[in-house]
Amino acid sequence: MEQATRERRMPAVKYIQFDGAEQTVDAPVGTSVMQAALTNGVPGILAECGGAASCATCHVYVDEAWVERCGPPGDDENDMLECTASERRPNSRLSCQIELSDELDGLIIRTPETQS
Amino acid sequence: MSGPGTVIVGAGQAGVQVALSLREFGYSKPITIFNDEGHPPYQRPPLSKAFMLGKVGHEGMYLRNPDYFDRASISIVCDQVQTIDRVARKVIGQSGGQTEYEALVLATGSRNRTLDVPGAELNGVFSLRSLDDATALRGQLQSARDVVVIGGGFIGLEFAAVASKAGARVHVVEAAARPMARAVSPEISAYFTRRHMDRGATFAFGDTVLRIDGKDGHVVSVQTAKGGLVPADLVLIGVGIVPNSELAHAAGLATDNGIVVDEHLVTSDPSISAIGDCAIYPNVFSNSMLRVESVQNAIDHGRSVAARLMGRPSAYCAVPWFWSDQGEDKLQIAGISLVGDIGLTKGDQAGGRFSVFLFRNDSLVCVESVNRVADHMAARALLKTGRLGRLTPDTVQSETFDLKAYASKETVDA
Ligand SMILES: Cc1cc2nc3c(=O)[nH]c(=O)nc-3n(C[C@H](O)[C@H](O)[C@H](O)COP(=O)(O)OP(=O)(O)OC[C@H]3O[C@@H](n4cnc5c(N)ncnc54)[C@H](O)[C@@H]3O)c2cc1C
Ligand code: FES
Numbered sequence: 001m002e003q004a005t006r007e008r009r010m011p012a013v014k015y016i017q018f019d020g021a022e023q024t025v026d027a028p029v030g031t032s033v034m035q036a037a038l039t040n041g042v043p044g045i046l047a048e049c050g051g052a053a054s055c056a057t058c059h060v061y062v063d064e065a066w067v068e069r070c071g072p073p074g075d076d077e078n079d080m081l082e083c084t085a086s087e088r089r090p091n092s093r094l095s096c097q098i099e100l101s102d103e104l105d106g107l108i109i110r111t112p113e114t115q116s
Numbered sequence: 117m118s119g120p121g122t123v124i125v126g127a128g129q130a131g132v133q134v135a136l137s138l139r140e141f142g143y144s145k146p147i148t149i150f151n152d153e154g155h156p157p158y159q160r161p162p163l164s165k166a167f168m169l170g171k172v173g174h175e176g177m178y179l180r181n182p183d184y185f186d187r188a189s190i191s192i193v194c195d196q197v198q199t200i201d202r203v204a205r206k207v208i209g210q211s212g213g214q215t216e217y218e219a220l221v222l223a224t225g226s227r228n229r230t231l232d233v234p235g236a237e238l239n240g241v242f243s244l245r246s247l248d249d250a251t252a253l254r255g256q257l258q259s260a261r262d263v264v265v266i267g268g269g270f271i272g273l274e275f276a277a278v279a280s281k282a283g284a285r286v287h288v289v290e291a292a293a294r295p296m297a298r299a300v301s302p303e304i305s306a307y308f309t310r311r312h313m314d315r316g317a318t319f320a321f322g323d324t325v326l327r328i329d330g331k332d333g334h335v336v337s338v339q340t341a342k343g344g345l346v347p348a349d350l351v352l353i354g355v356g357i358v359p360n361s362e363l364a365h366a367a368g369l370a371t372d373n374g375i376v377v378d379e380h381l382v383t384s385d386p387s388i389s390a391i392g393d394c395a396i397y398p399n400v401f402s403n404s405m406l407r408v409e410s411v412q413n414a415i416d417h418g419r420s421v422a423a424r425l426m427g428r429p430s431a432y433c434a435v436p437w438f439w440s441d442q443g444e445d446k447l448q449i450a451g452i453s454l455v456g457d458i459g460l461t462k463g464d465q466a467g468g469r470f471s472v473f474l475f476r477n478d479s480l481v482c483v484e485s486v487n488r489v490a491d492h493m494a495a496r497a498l499l500k501t502g503r504l505g506r507l508t509p510d511t512v513q514s515e516t517f518d519l520k521a522y523a524s525k526e527t528v529d530a
Contacts, residue, residue, distance in 0.1 A: 035176060038178075038179075038180060038181070039175065039178070039181045040181060041180065041181050041183075041184040041187060048411060048412070048415055049161070049411065049439060050159045050161055050162055050411075051162075051166070052161065052162075052165070052439060052441060052446075053446075053489075054439040054446070054448060056493070075489075076446070076487075076489045079489035079490040079493060079520075080489055080493060082490065082493060082520070083493035083494070083496065083497055116419075
């Protein structure tokens with residue numbers, strides 16, 4: 001992360017709330033999609049465990065066009081996603097497990113109706 | 117937004133949650149949080165994990181971006197509350213400032229228990245509670261060769277894993293017969309002991325520290341009762357916490373190993389609540405007065421009080437859950453275990469993917485999972501609907517029993 005920060009690359013992420021409100025933020029490469037939201041005051045993500053993949057309150061839907069570039073959830077993440085407060089869909093991910101990279105510049109994320 | 121609103125003492129996980137939830141629920145009166153730490157509100161769990169590993173910096177620790185609070189009209193006052201004037205309904209800060217309240221929430225958290233032995237004040241001897249503690253400790257860890265951890269609780273062991281990874285020789289001195297003895301089953305203690313030893317750590321159980329020796333003001337060794345003299349250039353003391361209940365006590369509120377509250381988290385004064393680490397409350401899962409030190413507890417307490425202040429009271433009964441990351445292992449606990457609960461281990465213990473099912477009176481009360489996220493999440497879902505307790509040792513023991521499958525079947529049945 002140190003290195004990435006030094007190079008100052010800042011991919012953009014667009015968050016679309018359940019009610020349709022949109023917010024686009026730039027965050028350094030290496031930051032998680034969850035952290036980028038919290039740091040910039042984007043609502044809809046609680047992240048009670050602070051990114052330890054232990055709470056499932058950072059559940060998001062990845063825009064269809066980006067699902068492949070984000071990759072599939074890991075095994076543990078997959079199990080966590082079974083128990084989200086809002087419905088799990090094929091494009092469900094835990095936002096704390098998606099790390100921003102140049103390839104994800106322009107990423108579109110939708111937050112679910114509820115996290116708890 | 118005029119007149120007195122809600123005043124919150126303590127800007128930790130619990131205090132901040134009350135403010136966030138109040139605004140989320142549409143509360144329109146003023147909210148003031150007293151913060152005595154000199155940092156924007158931050159989370160503690162990564163202090164002994166990602167932050168200690170150097171994976172995140174200070175900004176990554178903040179609960180919200182600092183200007184978020186401004187935008188949400190939550191005023192954060194950098195001051196320590198010294199006195200509660202319950203008659204005039206106001207708090208008085210160290211700076212002399214007075215703030216009136218309509219509702220007061222005490223979220224003062226806890227502090228580390230100190231170890232009363234000679235040498236505890238030497239350079240190189242640390243405790244770990246705050247961002248400042250963690251920053252200082254992380255700075256010295258780089259050059260440390262011999263680390264002694266006094267107290268084999270969660271924080272001590274999480275730090276031990278990081279120190280081993282950093283290349284230090286780690287020795288853990290624990291007064292009890294096993295690590296994390298107050299919080300987990302013997303099966304879990306045994307597994308984690310072995311895992312830490314695989315990383316090169318050594319343990320002394322049933323041993324206590326008599327004194328810490330120094331040279332030129334810096335620690336050089338630790339003298340234990342049974343184990344003799346252990347070399348040390350860095351010592352972490354992690355021997356538990358003490359609730360910050362003095363402020364409440366001085367105001368005449370009931371305290372007893374914490375600030376005493378009822379099932380609505382109200383103190384002996386109806387306009388004052390207490391939440392998080394500092395509160396002792398009737399816990400429905402242990403059926404006893406309990407003080408819980410966890411993020412889940414702090415957050416759910418915060419939400420519960422906010423809902424009550426918005427006119428939607430309900431007795432606190434949120435499902436207790438906890439996690440601890442030690443090296444590569446993820447421990448997750450759902451429910452509350454008590455001494456005497458009977459454990460049944462399922463899964464691959466040698467391969468490090470298993471759960472311990474804990475029974476009280478033949479009823480499942482708690483599931484401790486090691487790298488078995490599916491079990492953990494299923495247990496939480498079942499605790500929420502009150503169905504976990506229907507499971508008996510006979511059912512769980514069966515070769516074919518799977519908690520996740522059972523949980524989804526139960527959902528369908530309902
Ligand atoms: C290193 C570490 C690792 C942890 N890891 C985990 C984990 O993995 N999982 C988990 O569930 N839990 C973990 N915990 C526990 C968890 O962080 C705590 O239970 C939680 O922070 C409690 O929140 P709180 O708001 O009640 O108290 P605190 O976080 O202690 O906050 C209380 C705040 O109030 C302030 N305060 C006190 N008195 C006053 C006053 N008079 N005026 C103004 N301010 C005051 C304090 O300075 C403090 O800032 C960990 C704790 C530590 C220290
Ligand atoms: S923040 Fe808890 S699982 Fe992502």
